[in-house]
Amino acid sequence: KQDQDRGKKTLVLDLDETLVHSSFKPIPNPDYIIPVEIEGKIVDVYVLKRPWLDHFMNAIAGCFEVVVFTASLSKYADPLLDLMDKAKVVRWRLFREACCPYEGNYVKDLTCLGRPLPDSIIVDNSPHSYVFQPDNALPIGTFIDDPNDRELLDILPVLKAVEKVDDVRVTLGTLVQQLAHNQLQRRSVYGPG
Structure with a gap:
């Protein structure tokens, strides 16, 4: 860990369908267009940020x-x-080569970070990604293009609640259940979103 991160929990964030949605097909009003070389050709990847992403990143910065x-x-x-x-x-970036192939999926093994598991949280839309450490997971719904998506806002109180606990794995399960219950109640009252 860098000096400014000593004593802080490690928050591991997935990228695609968690923070952004990407497509090789043009999408209306992309936030970014990333040119990528694939098999000798430059292909544009169109990217939408999940609603509230900038707010979320500002909220977790320093924490x-x-x-x-x-x-x-x-x-x-x-x-x-x-x-x-x-x-x-973002202090560190890990890509596909850091994942473990397991049963046809790419698994993100948190032990490869060299951080204590009691201090590590992973936010990912795919349960396959955290199959090795499910107790460290804060699940999030898949983001495609819903402009009313609030999931990054919804998980902020959970992250705040685990920021100072001794072992995130003890606390996360209860908080995740409460979050799911609250989201379900909101959907039944207000409809999707």
Whole structure:
């Protein structure tokens, strides 16, 4: 850990379908267009930021050691993160080669970070990604293009609640259940979003 992150929990964030949605097909009003070389050709990748992403990144800045751990290739994810993270909130970037292939999926093994598991949280839309450490997971719904999505806002109180606990794994389960209950209640009262 860097000096300014000593004593902080490590927050591991997935990229695609968690923080952003990307498409090789043009999408209306993309937040970013990332040119990527694939098989000798330059292809544009169109990227939408999840609603509230900038607010979320500002809220976690300084509170956590932030790591982006993605199954994407660095040739796409690196330039995207350069644009997305102007404030340099993300301390470390891990790409596909850091994932463990397991039963046809890319698993993000938190032990490869060299951080204590009681101090590590992973936010990912795919349960396959955290199958090795499910008790460290703060699940989030898949983001495609819903402009009313609030999930990054919804998880902020959970992150605040685990920021100072001794072992995130003890606390996360109860908080995740409460979050799911609250989201379900809001949807039944207000409809989706």
